[in-house]
Structure formats: C-alpha cells, structure tokens
Amino acid sequence: MKLKDVLELTLTDSLDLIAKNHLEIGKNAARDALKKAGCYAKNGRRGWFYEGDPAVLEKSIYDFIEKKNTQTSVKPENKQTELKVEKQERKITGKEKNLKKATYEVEEWVHDELKIQAIRQKQTISEIVNEILKKTVEEKGADHG
Structure with a gap:
C-alpha cells in the first residue's frame, strides 16, 4: 500500500485499524515505517502528516520497514535432536x-584421562570405556555372545 493511501486513511481510522484491515x-x-519515511503525528489532530518530497508518498509503506536479522545457521532444537543424530550415527557405523x-564410580584422574583420550580420538568416553571393558573381558576368557 502506498504511503499517501495510508496517510489518507489515518485521517479517518486509527493506525491500529488500518494495520489490521489493510x-x-x-x-x-x-508506526515505525511512517516515522522512518519522515511522517509525523500531531497531538490534538487526527492522522499522520508528511511535508517533504512528493515522490516519497508514491512509495510503498513496506519499503520503510526495517528488516529483522535472520539466523544464518540452524542450531539443534533440543537434546532429543542431538540424541537422534547420535543414535543414527551408531546405526550407520554398526x-x-x-x-x-x-x-x-571411577577415580577422578582416570575420568580426566578418558576425557583427553575421547577428544584426541574423536570418540565419546562411553565408546572408549566400552572398548577397554571388552578387551578386559576377552582377556579373562569370558563368553560374550
């Protein structure tokens, strides 16, 4: 809608109704777009007014709306999404x-070492512990289906 049409409507309707209906x-x-276009409202007088370049009145009110910043990267919505991805990765690797x-319960220094190994090997602590436990159980000769 052109700026001049909005200004005409403000003489008879409130800006709230104009925004709602038109x-x-x-x-x-x-209101912010009208201000950015150089329009003003006077106390005691109904409507918005503009005293400037007539070419501005031919522009759309939407030309004066400030664009919101858009998100450039998408983050996982919640932990469930991360868990689903992790489970899918497990299925893929098999x-x-x-x-x-x-x-x-493990001693603190053992846990710290596991964290360091996990970072270096790009694995989770659980994966590393599972591998260690499997090796230990196999060495002891236990049956592991």
Missing part, C-alpha cells in the same frame, strides 16, 4: 549393539 504488518511496525546403560 496492511500485512502490525500497528507498531506501521559398532555398538545391545547396549545397556550402567553407572560406575
């Missing part, structure tokens, strides 16, 4: 199957 933007965005979650 524009694709809200009242605040419309390394791990029939996993059982277990909690054990």
Whole structure:
C-alpha cells in the first residue's frame, strides 16, 4: 500500500485499524515505517502528516520497514535432536549393539584421562570405556555372545 493511501486513511481510522484491515504488518511496525519515511503525528489532530518530497508518498509503506536479522545457521532444537543424530550415527557405523546403560564410580584422574583420550580420538568416553571393558573381558576368557 502506498504511503499517501495510508496517510489518507489515518485521517479517518486509527493506525491500529488500518494495520489490521489493510496492511500485512502490525500497528507498531506501521508506526515505525511512517516515522522512518519522515511522517509525523500531531497531538490534538487526527492522522499522520508528511511535508517533504512528493515522490516519497508514491512509495510503498513496506519499503520503510526495517528488516529483522535472520539466523544464518540452524542450531539443534533440543537434546532429543542431538540424541537422534547420535543414535543414527551408531546405526550407520554398526559398532555398538545391545547396549545397556550402567553407572560406575571411577577415580577422578582416570575420568580426566578418558576425557583427553575421547577428544584426541574423536570418540565419546562411553565408546572408549566400552572398548577397554571388552578387551578386559576377552582377556579373562569370558563368553560374550
């Protein structure tokens, strides 16, 4: 909608109604666009006014809306998304199957070393611990289906 049409409508309707019925933007965005175009409102007088280059009145009000910054990269929505990706990676590699979650206490220095190894080898601590435990169990000669 052209700026001059919006200014004409402000003489009879509130900016709120104009935005609701005629524009694709809200009242605040419309007010900000009018201000950016150089329009002004006077206390005690109904409507918005413009005293400047008549060519501006032929422009669309949408030309004066400030564009919002857009997100350039998409972040995972939540931890569930990350878990789904991790599970899919496990399926693709086929390394791990029939996993059982277990909690054990280890000395702090051991955990710190595991963290360092995990970073260097680009694995999780769980993957490294699982490999170590498998080797130990195999060395002891246990049957592991």
